[in-house]
Amino acid sequence: MLEEYQELLGGFSIGDFFPSMELIHSLAGMNIWILQDMFAAGTDTTFITLDWGMTELVINQKATESAQAEVQSVVGERKFVQETDLPQLQYLKAVIKEIFRLHTPAPVLGPRESMEDITIDGKTRFFVNAWSIGWNPESCVDPESFRPERFLNENSDIDFKGQDFELIPFGAGRRSCPVIAFGNASVELALAQLLHSFNWELPDGIQPKDLDMTEVFAITMHRIANLMVAAKPRFS
């Protein structure tokens, strides 16, 4: 089967995603542009959220312990987290909001046009910087620190569904992300499972202060370095 795919792909590997879209199209019987949109908009954003999330959690072991204790109390000895567990994971939800705020995966939203006459430096087309809104000390106390508890306490009424402009990782308005619930649930499920199945530590000799937390600004915002962590299984 793999040989057939490779022959059809004309020398491209599966990793060379775009040239293989025609093949995927014919296999899946779906509109090619819908698939392309889903891959382009959905993979990097989800991965980046998980990457920054794991980075913050290995640095902030207290938050990890609280999230793990919560997952354990809901999932118990079951090996797999289920979608039905998610509504009960309130601390984990706060962790993910804090990741969206601190490391907004798509920092600058798509261009907007004003609906009313407006003049900003002589131009009317503008871009919203969702990342810098999250770091604004006017809407967030001590914005540089990773503190999920803020979304359980003083900022508990803030959600990311596009109504609260202090936190808009999925954008807002009619061009906002069309799959907020799915995108968020994918992150919740993956993070909950990672915390449930493993204990996570930095490799021997590496301290939190050694991690390069530089953000690389682009359409999506990666961390400059790859994350190296040691995973210790929690189940035999």
Ligand code: HEM
């Ligand atoms: C953590 C996960 C995700 C984040 C943070 C995210 C964030 C965003 C943002 C910021 C936008 C632009 C909104 C604006 O300009 O107001 C957007 C648009 C979009 N997203 Fe997501 N997204 C995520 C997951 C996904 C997934 C999983 C899919 C598809 C399966 C997806 C599909 C799309 C599409 C198609 C658009 C373009 C909508 C349009 O132009 O009308 N996203 N997303």
